[in-house]
Amino acid sequence: xxxVEQNSxxxxxxxxxxxxxxxxxxxxxxxxxxxxxxxxxxxxELIMSIYSNxxxxxxxxxxxxxxxxxxxxxxxxxxxxxxxxTYLCAVTRNTGKxxxxxxxxxxxxx
Amino acid sequence: xxxxxxxPSRDICQRGTSLTIQCQVDSQVTMMFWYRQQPGQSLTLIxxxxxxxxxxxxxxxxxxxxxxxxxNLTFSTLTVSNMSPEDSSIYLCSAKGQNTGxxxxxxxxxxxxx
Numbered sequence: 001x002x003x004v005e006q007n008s009x010x011x012x013x014x015x016x017x018x019x020x021x022x023x024x025x026x027x028x029x030x031x032x033x034x035x036x037x038x039x040x041x042x043x044x045e046l047i048m049s050i051y052s053n054x055x056x057x058x059x060x061x062x063x064x065x066x067x068x069x070x071x072x073x074x075x076x077x078x079x080x081x082x083x084x085x086t087y088l089c090a091v092t093r094n095t096g097k098x099x100x101x102x103x104x105x106x107x108x109x110x
Numbered sequence: 111x112x113x114x115x116x117x118p119s120r121d122i123c124q125r126g127t128s129l130t131i132q133c134q135v136d137s138q139v140t141m142m143f144w145y146r147q148q149p150g151q152s153l154t155l156i157x158x159x160x161x162x163x164x165x166x167x168x169x170x171x172x173x174x175x176x177x178x179x180x181x182n183l184t185f186s187t188l189t190v191s192n193m194s195p196e197d198s199s200i201y202l203c204s205a206k207g208q209n210t211g212x213x214x215x216x217x218x219x220x221x222x223x224x
Binding site: 032034042043044045046049088090092096097098099100101102103 | 143151154211212215
């Protein structure tokens with residue numbers, strides 16, 4: 001079992017819709033969770049961090065964490081073509097190291 | 111967030127040679143890491159760069175192949191030794207912020223081995 005699992009996609013949504021990206025992790029003691037966005041040919045860019053159960057909203061982005069289910073998700077409201085990218089879920093081990101999922105490719109169609 | 115500069119940004123190398131990638135952070139950070147991203151793949155952690163001591167390598171990565179230095183809190187180097195075409199990849203330097211624990215990345219170094 002991989003430490004961090006994501007559906008590789010592609011996930012295709014129409015412009016203006018809500019995109020829902022999901023991630024599960026295997027290490028129950030993980031405490032910090034992150035979502036990165038990576039455009040083709042670019043390095044990953046941090047867009048959200050979440051540390052406690054529940055929802056965290058930042059603009060059009062909402063991160064959701066459920067530690068009991070070992071599940072973290074990212075919702076993107078009012079999706080725009082510029083949101084088309086690969087979204088990487090990352091989880092911190094208790095050593096402080098950040099482990100990444102394989103990423104979900106999002107395509108927002110005009 | 112920390113600003114992380116890497117160089118070279120890209121290089122084309124011959125099989126059997128070695129290349130050193132430099133990483134400079136604009137502020138003191140607690141932890142620095144090196145990742146590899148092979149074509150079409152996600153990020154794989156190579157090692158933690160420890161200031162003033164030997165790096166801590168992940169399973170599958172060894173010091174002889176990927177020697178790492180971190181002489182101070184803001185600078186690190188990764189060498190890819192005795193390169194083969196399988197080493198063609200993007201190598202990313204990253205640093206963890208002191209207060210938030212968030213990880214930030216340099217622009218990456220795209221390495222092509224012929």
